Amino acid sequence: MEKAKEFFAAIQNGDAATVKAVLDAEPVLARTKNEQGQSAVLLAIYHGRHEIRDLLLARGVSLELHEAAAAGKLERVKELVDAKPALAKSYSPDGFPVIGLAAFFGQRSVAEYLLERGADLNAAATNGTGYNALTGAVTGGHKEIVAWLLAKGANANYRYGPSFSPLLAAAANGHLDIVKILLEHSADLRAQSNEGKNALTYATERGHTAVAEYLRSRGL
Numbered sequence: 061m062e063k064a065k066e067f068f069a070a071i072q073n074g075d076a077a078t079v080k081a082v083l084d085a086e087p088v089l090a091r092t093k094n095e096q097g098q099s100a101v102l103l104a105i106y107h108g109r110h111e112i113r114d115l116l117l118a119r120g121v122s123l124e125l126h127e128a129a130a131a132g133k134l135e136r137v138k139e140l141v142d143a144k145p146a147l148a149k150s151y152s153p154d155g156f157p158v159i160g161l162a163a164f165f166g167q168r169s170v171a172e173y174l175l176e177r178g179a180d181l182n183a184a185a186t187n188g189t190g191y192n193a194l195t196g197a198v199t200g201g202h203k204e205i206v207a208w209l210l211a212k213g214a215n216a217n218y219r220y221g222p223s224f225s226p227l228l229a230a231a232a233n234g235h236l237d238i239v240k241i242l243l244e245h246s247a248d249l250r251a252q253s254n255e256g257k258n259a260l261t262y263a264t265e266r267g268h269t270a271v272a273e274y275l276r277s278r279g280l
Contacts, residue, residue, distance in 0.1 A: 068094045071103050076111045083119060090119045097153030105130045105165065126152035129159070129174070132167040141177050148177035155187030156196075164196030168205050181214055190220030198226045203237045216247040223254040231259035231275065234268035239275070249280055 063082060067089050070078035083090055093099050098106070101121050104113040113131065117123075125147050128136035141147050150158050159179040162170040171193065175181060185191040194214040197205040206226075210216055219225055227247040230238040239259070243249060252258050260280045263271040 064089060064092055064094075067092075067100070068103060071100055071109060071112055072107055074107070074109050074112065076109075076115060079112050080115060083115075087119065090116055090121050093153070099124070099127060102127050102130065102152070125150060126156070126158050126161055129162040129167060129170050130165045132162075132165065132170055134167075134169050134173060137170050137173060141174070145177060148174045148179045149183070151183075151186060155189075156185045156191060157183035157193065159183065160185065160191055160193045160196045163193040163202065163205050163209065164191075164200045166197075166200055166202045166205065168202075168208065171205065172208075175212065181209065181212055182218070184220065192218065192220070194218060194226055195220060195224075195229060198229045198235065198238055198242075199233060201233065201235050201238070203235070203241060206238050207241050210241065210245040216242050216245045217251065223252070225251045227251055227259050228253055228257070228262055231268065231271050232262035232266055234263070234266065234271055236268075236271050236274060239271055243278065249275075249278055 063086055067079065067082045070082065090100055094103065101113055101116045101123065104116060123131065123133060123136050125137060125140045128140065152158065152161060159171055159174045160183065162174060182192055194206065194209050197209060217225055227239065227242045228251060230242060250258060258280065260272055260275045263275060
């Protein structure tokens with residue numbers, strides 16, 4: 061148990077040397093999961109630890125669908141979905157729709173394939189966050205995926221969490237191009253969170269000057 065905790069902590073911290081040393085001593089840990097049901101490779105992807113992700117893959121870890129989607133391994137995604145088409149609509153063990161993971165991590169080819177195979181474009185996470193493919197792409201800063209999702213019918217005014225919207229998230233994260241794309245697709249300029257904050261408030265609070273100036277130019 062202590063080795064597993066050390067292992068997962070090293071992944072989160074980006075300590076590739078410790079990860080390698082632990083795996084050399086206990087190779088089975090490459091296939092274990094933490095208390096949230098996340099595998100080692102998924103945790104590495106979540107934390108942007110690409111060196112560790114590649115280290116784990118080199119150890120022969122077989123990716124499950126949600127992991128392959130997040131990692132952008134299209135051939136593995138196809139292999140799994142072709143064998144069991146219903147998986148296109150599935151969720152990760154921690155409650156995120158697989159197509160949402162692909163969108164969040166900028167894996168457009170994977171997201172496109174999953175949609176073609178029947179994934180629900182607007183499927184929301186079951187873990188209380190309410191995240192979907194559009195909010196994932198917005199938060200991840202993937203403007204091309206945001207534009208593609210909206211063109212495919214994603215709801216620009218989807219509300220989740222503390223009454224957040226994609227526009228509020230884009231403004232809070234300083235993604236000016238995405239703010240513009242959302243407004244072009246009829247996002248509500250005056251949407252407010254439960255705290256009564258609008259897009260301009262979030263952009264101003266977080267120092268995103270260009271976003272704030274643009275929102276003011278739009279009359280906010």
